[in-house]
Amino acid sequence: MTFKEQLSIDAKSAFLNTEEFAESITYTPKAGLPKAIKAVINRKRLDPAYEDTGRTLINQAELFVANDASAGVTSINKGGDVVSFSETIGGSAISCVVADILNQDEVIWHLLVQK
Numbered sequence: 001m002t003f004k005e006q007l008s009i010d011a012k013s014a015f016l017n018t019e020e021f022a023e024s025i026t027y028t029p030k031a032g033l034p035k036a037i038k039a040v041i042n043r044k045r046l047d048p049a050y051e052d053t054g055r056t057l058i059n060q061a062e063l064f065v066a067n068d069a070s071a072g073v074t075s076i077n078k079g080g081d082v083v084s085f086s087e088t089i090g091g092s093a094i095s096c097v098v099a100d101i102l103n104q105d106e107v108i109w110h111l112l113v114q115k
Contacts, residue, residue, distance in 0.1 A: 004106070011107045012071055015040065015064070023085060026093075027065070027073055030080030037072050040064040041085055059115040061096065067109050076101055076109060083113055 016022045022038040029035075042062040063083065066072025073081075081098040096113035103110040 008107045012066055012068070015108075016066055016071065023089075025063070025065075025083050025085040028082045028084070029073070029075075030077040030082075034084075035073075037065055039083075039085070043088070060099070061113050062102065063109075063111045063113055065109050065111065067104060067107055073109065076104075076111065083111075 014020055016038045018024060018038055021040050023041055024036055025039045025041070026034045027037050040063070063085075067074060076098055078098055078100060082095050083098065084093045084095045086092060087094045094115060096115050098111050099114045100112040101109065102112050
C-alpha cells in the first residue's frame, strides 16, 4: 500500500469519522438531490488576510468533505451547491452556499461556505 492510498483510508475512517472529528451534514448539488455526508466544520469566524484587517467574516465557515462518490462529492458547483449543518454544535441547521474551493486533492475538498 502506498502512502497516498493509506492517507485516503485514514481520511475517511478517522478524519471524516463522526466518532472522531466529523459531523453529518446535508449536501445538495445545484442540479441534484440532497445527500447526507460527513464533514469537518470550522465555525470559527474567519479573518481577512489583507487590507480588511480588523474585520471578520461572520457569515462564513470552512468545510472539509470527502472527494468520493459514495462518502462525499466528486464535483463542486460554486455558487450553486448548498450545504446544511448546525450553526453551533447541537444547534438548529442552517443552509449555506458553497462560495469557493479553498483547496482540493484526490481525497478531500476544502470548501468555503456562506449564509
